[in-house]
Amino acid sequence: MPNISRKGQLMPQSPIRKLVPYAEKAKKEGVNVYHLNIGQPDIKTPEVALNAVKNNSLVTLAYSRSDGSDTYRTKLAGYYKKHDIHVRADDILVTTGGSEALFFTFGSIMDPGDEVIIPEPFYANYNGFSTAQGVKVVPVASNIESNFALPPIADFEALITPKTKAILICNPGNPTGYLYSKSEIKQLAILVKKHDLFLISDEVYREFTYDGHVHYSIMHEKNLELNAIIIDSVSKRYSMCGARIGCIVTKNKTVLETALKFAQARLSPPTYALLASEAALETPDSYFNEVISEYVERRNVLVEELEKIDGVKVANPKGAFYCIVELPINDSDVFAQWLLEKFRFKNETIMVAPAAGFYSTEGLGKNQVRIAYVLNKKDLRTSVAILKAALSQYKD
Amino acid sequence: MPNISRKGQLMPQSPIRKLVPYAEKAKKEGVNVYHLNIGQPDIKTPEVALNAVKNNSLVTLAYSRSDGSDTYRTKLAGYYKKHDIHVRADDILVTTGGSEALFFTFGSIMDPGDEVIIPEPFYANYNGFSTAQGVKVVPVASNIESNFALPPIADFEALITPKTKAILICNPGNPTGYLYSKSEIKQLAILVKKHDLFLISDEVYREFTYDGHVHYSIMHEKNLELNAIIIDSVSKRYSMCGARIGCIVTKNKTVLETALKFAQARLSPPTYALLASEAALETPDSYFNEVISEYVERRNVLVEELEKIDGVKVANPKGAFYCIVELPINDSDVFAQWLLEKFRFKNETIMVAPAAGFYSTEGLGKNQVRIAYVLNKKDLRTSVAILKAALSQYKD
Numbered sequence: 001m002p003n004i005s006r007k008g009q010l011m012p013q014s015p016i017r018k019l020v021p022y023a024e025k026a027k028k029e030g031v032n033v034y035h036l037n038i039g040q041p042d043i044k045t046p047e048v049a050l051n052a053v054k055n056n057s058l059v060t061l062a063y064s065r066s067d068g069s070d071t072y073r074t075k076l077a078g079y080y081k082k083h084d085i086h087v088r089a090d091d092i093l094v095t096t097g098g099s100e101a102l103f104f105t106f107g108s109i110m111d112p113g114d115e116v117i118i119p120e121p122f123y124a125n126y127n128g129f130s131t132a133q134g135v136k137v138v139p140v141a142s143n144i145e146s147n148f149a150l151p152p153i154a155d156f157e158a159l160i161t162p163k164t165k166a167i168l169i170c171n172p173g174n175p176t177g178y179l180y181s182k183s184e185i186k187q188l189a190i191l192v193k194k195h196d197l198f199l200i201s202d203e204v205y206r207e208f209t210y211d212g213h214v215h216y217s218i219m220h221e222k223n224l225e226l227n228a229i230i231i232d233s234v235s236k237r238y239s240m241c242g243a244r245i246g247c248i249v250t251k252n253k254t255v256l257e258t259a260l261k262f263a264q265a266r267l268s269p270p271t272y273a274l275l276a277s278e279a280a281l282e283t284p285d286s287y288f289n290e291v292i293s294e295y296v297e298r299r300n301v302l303v304e305e306l307e308k309i310d311g312v313k314v315a316n317p318k319g320a321f322y323c324i325v326e327l328p329i330n331d332s333d334v335f336a337q338w339l340l341e342k343f344r345f346k347n348e349t350i351m352v353a354p355a356a357g358f359y360s361t362e363g364l365g366k367n368q369v370r371i372a373y374v375l376n377k378k379d380l381r382t383s384v385a386i387l388k389a390a391l392s393q394y395k396d
Numbered sequence: 397m398p399n400i401s402r403k404g405q406l407m408p409q410s411p412i413r414k415l416v417p418y419a420e421k422a423k424k425e426g427v428n429v430y431h432l433n434i435g436q437p438d439i440k441t442p443e444v445a446l447n448a449v450k451n452n453s454l455v456t457l458a459y460s461r462s463d464g465s466d467t468y469r470t471k472l473a474g475y476y477k478k479h480d481i482h483v484r485a486d487d488i489l490v491t492t493g494g495s496e497a498l499f500f501t502f503g504s505i506m507d508p509g510d511e512v513i514i515p516e517p518f519y520a521n522y523n524g525f526s527t528a529q530g531v532k533v534v535p536v537a538s539n540i541e542s543n544f545a546l547p548p549i550a551d552f553e554a555l556i557t558p559k560t561k562a563i564l565i566c567n568p569g570n571p572t573g574y575l576y577s578k579s580e581i582k583q584l585a586i587l588v589k590k591h592d593l594f595l596i597s598d599e600v601y602r603e604f605t606y607d608g609h610v611h612y613s614i615m616h617e618k619n620l621e622l623n624a625i626i627i628d629s630v631s632k633r634y635s636m637c638g639a640r641i642g643c644i645v646t647k648n649k650t651v652l653e654t655a656l657k658f659a660q661a662r663l664s665p666p667t668y669a670l671l672a673s674e675a676a677l678e679t680p681d682s683y684f685n686e687v688i689s690e691y692v693e694r695r696n697v698l699v700e701e702l703e704k705i706d707g708v709k710v711a712n713p714k715g716a717f718y719c720i721v722e723l724p725i726n727d728s729d730v731f732a733q734w735l736l737e738k739f740r741f742k743n744e745t746i747m748v749a750p751a752a753g754f755y756s757t758e759g760l761g762k763n764q765v766r767i768a769y770v771l772n773k774k775d776l777r778t779s780v781a782i783l784k785a786a787l788s789q790y791k792d
Contacts, residue, residue: 001592001622001623001648001650002505002561002562002592002593002594002622002623003505003561004504004505004650004651004654005503005504005505005506005507005510005654006507007503007507008503008504008505008654008655008657008658009654011654011657011658011661012657013657013660014660017660040458040459041456042456043456044455044456045454045455045456045457049457050454050455050457053449053450053452053668054449054450054451054452055450056449056450058441058446058638059440059441059446060437060438060439060440060441060635061441061445061446061635061636061637061638061639061672062436062637062638063436063637063638064638096492096640096662096666097662097663099661099662099663100662103662107401107403107404107528108400108401108404109398109399109400109401109404110401111401111402111403112508112530114401125660125661125662125663128657128658128660128661129661132503132658132661134508134530165398165399166398196397196398197398198398226397226398227397227398239456239457240457241457241458241459241663241664242454242457242458242459242460242664242666242667242668243457243666243667243668244492244640244663244664244665244666244667252397254397254400255400258400258401258404258405258407259404261404261407261408261409261524262404262407262524262528264409264410264413264521264524265407265495265521265524265525265528266492266493266495266496266499266521267493267495267521267637267640268637268638268640269640270492270638270639270640270666270668270669271638271639271640271669272449272638272639272666272668272669272672273666273668273669276457276668
C-alpha cells in the first residue's frame with residue numbers, strides 16, 4: 001500500500017485520546033465520570049446569539065466572505081476598542097475558530113524548519129499545528145513554583161537562533177491559568193523588537209481574569225504594530241465552542257494579506273456561526289459578570305479543596321479556567337487511566353488530562369494533571385473528594 | 397520588520413481576486429454585473445436542512461466530535477449505499493468543507509517536495525492547498541478538443557517519479573464539466589495499483605450528471621481499498637456552500653487515522669452546520685430532480701447561445717455546472733478586466749473567470765474563460781448576448 005506522510009506519522013495525538021476508550025467503558029458499566037479533562041464549559045451561550053440563528057431567514061446557505069463581512073469586522077473593531085485595543089476592520093481576518101487563526105498565522109510567517117519559542121506547559125494543539133506545518137517548537141520552561149510566570153527573558157534569548165521566527169504565548173494561559181503582567185508583556189515586546197521576531201498572543205480567554213487583575217494585551221504596546229499578532233475566538237468568550245469562529249488581528253498588512261491567501265483557498269468561515277458570532281457582540285455585560293463570578297467561585301472551591309490534600313500542589317489561576325495540579329504520583333498517564341479503569345468511589349470517578357502532553361520537553365509534567373473547572377461547584381467538590389480518595393489508595 | 401514565510405509568498409491568489417475591485421467599481425457606478433465567475437448557486441437549500449437549524453434547541457453551542465458523530469456518519473454511509481458505494485461509518489471522517497478534506501488528505505499522505513499529478517485545467521484551489529503543504533502539482537494536459545477527457549495513461553505514466561504520491565481528479569470536473577467514464581476510472585485504478593499511488597477523487601458534484609450519464613466513483617472499483625480516497629462536501633449537493641461541511645471517505649485505515657490527528661488539532665467541524673447537513677440527508681428525490689432539470693436547461697441555453705458566436709468554442713459539460721469556453725482573444729485576464737472596467741451593454745456587463753488560473757502550465761488557458769451556469773436561463777441568455785457584443789468590439 002502507498003505510504004502515509006512522515007509528517008502524518010509525527011502528528012501528535014490529543015493528550016486524552018488514549019484515555020477515551022477507558023472513559024467510555026466505565027460509562028457503559030454505569031459509572032458516573034466527572035470530566036475535568038476538557039475545555040468545554042457547561043455555561044449557556046448568550047440568548048442573543050442563539051436567537052440570531054433560530055430566527056435566521058436564509059433561503060440559500062451561501063458562502064460568506066473569505067475574510068469575514070465588513071459589518072462583522074467593523075463591529076469586532078468596536079469590541080476591541082472597549083478593551084482599549086485600537087484596530088480597524090481591515091486589521092482583522094475572520095477565521096474558522098482560533099485553531100485556523102493560529103494555523104494561518106504559522107503558515108504565513110514560518111516555513112518548514114523554522115522555530116517558534118513557547119513557554120511550556122502550553123496548549124497541546126500548538127504541537128499539532130507546528131507538526132502539520134513542519135515548524136519546530138522550542139520550549140522554554142515555566143514552573144509551578146512561580147505559578148507558571150513568564151520565564152526569565154535570558155532563558156528566551158538563549159534559545160533564539162537564525163531559524164527563530166516567533167514567540168507564542170497564551171494569555172491568560174491554557175493549561176496554566178497564568179495571566180501575564182504588563183511588565184512581562186513589555187519585556188517580551190522589547191525582546192521581539194530587538195531580534196525582529198513576531199509576537200503571537202493567543203488571547204481567547206481575555207475576559208476570564210480574576211481577583212481584580214486586568215488583561216494586558218500585546219496590542220496595548222506601542223511600536224509593536226509589525227510584530228504583534230493576536231489569535232482570538234468566540235469559543236470561550238460566549239461559550240460557543242461549536243461555532244468555530246475566530247480571527248487574526250494584526251496591524252502588519254503583509255501578514256494579514258498573506259493569511260488572506262490561505263483563507264481564500266478554504267473559501268469561507270461557516271455562515272450560520274457568523275450570524276451567531278455577530279449577534280453575540282450584543283451580549284450584555286451582566287452575562288460576563290455572572291460567568292466570571294461563577295468561575296471565580298469554582299476556582300476558589302477547587303483550589304481550596306485541592307490544597308487540603310497532602311502532597312498536592314496547585315498553581316492558583318488568575319485567568320482562564322484551568323489549573324495545573326502536582327500530585328504525589330510518578331506518572332499521571334498511568335494514574336489517569338487507573339482512575340477510569342480501576343478506581344470507583346460510590347460508583348463514580350474522574351477524568352483528568354495528564355500534563356505531559358502540555359510539555360514539549362520529554363519527562364516534564366509527569367506528576368501533574370490539568371484540571372478544567374468547567375463543572376458546577378457541587379460537582380467540583382465531589383470530584384476533589386474522589387481525587388483525594390483515589391490518591392489515598394493509589395500506588396505507582 | 398520580521399519576514400513572512402516563503403510559502404506565504406508563493407501562495408496563489410484566487411484567479412478572480414484581482415478582478416473584484418473592478419466589479420465593485422462597476423457596481424458603484426450603477427452597472428449591473430452578471431456573475432458567471434463563481435460556483436455559488438442561486439438554488440435554494442432544502443427546507444428540511446434550513447428548518448433543522450431554525451428549530452434547534454441548543455442551549456450551549458458545544459464542540460462536536462472531531463470526526464463527526466456516529467449518527468451522522470452512519471447516515472452518510474446510508475447515503476453512499478444509495479450510490480452503490482459501500483462504506484461504514486468508520487470509513488468516514490467529517491471535515492469543515494471539502495477544502496479541509498483535501499487539506500487533511502494532502503497532509504496525511506504527502507510531505508514537502510512530494511508530487512501529485514492532476515489533469516489540467518483543475519480547480520484553482522488545488523494549487524493553494526499544494527503550496528500550503530509544500531507539495532508540487534504536476535499537471536497533465538487535457539484539452540478542449542476532446543471535451544477535457546482523461547489524458548492518455550501514457551501521459552500520466554511519463555510524469556511518475558519516486559516523489560509521486562497521488563493522482564487527483566475532480567469528477568465531474570470543476571472547471572471542465574467533464575464526467576469521467578467507467579473505462580477512464582478503470583484505467584486510473586490499474587495505474588495507481590501498478591505504481592502504488594493514492595487515487596484521490598473530488599466527487600462533490602456527484603449528483604450533477606446530465607443526459608443520462610451515470611457517475612462512476614473510484615470506490616466502485618474493487619481492490620482499490622488502500623488507494624482510493626474520496627473528497628466530498630454538502631456545499632453543491634444541497635446548495636449549502638456556507639455550511640462548510642465535507643468528508644473524507646476511504647477504506648484505508650492508516651490514512652483515516654492520520655487525518656483524524658489533523659482533525660483533532662482543529663477540534664471540530666461547525667455544530668450548526670452539522671445539524672443542517674444531517675437533516676439534509678432527508679432531502680426528497682424530487683428536490684434533486686428539479687435541480688438537475690434546471691441545470692440541464694441552463695447548460696443547454698448556455699451552450700446553444702455560445703455556439704452561435706463566431707470564433708467561440710465550448711466544451712459541452714456532462715456534469716457539474718461549469719464549462720470552459722475558448723474565445724477569439726489573446727489574454728482572458730485582460731479581457732475579463734476590460735469587461736468590468738470599460739464595456740457596457742445597456743448599462744450591464746458580465747464577470748467571467750479567466751482560465752489561466754485553472755492551469756498550472758504557464759501560458760495555457762489564456763484564450764479561455766470558465767463560465768459557471770449558476771444564473772437563471774433569462775440571465776444566462778442576456779449574459780451571452782453581452783459576451784457576443786463585447787467580442788464584436790474587443791481588440792487585444
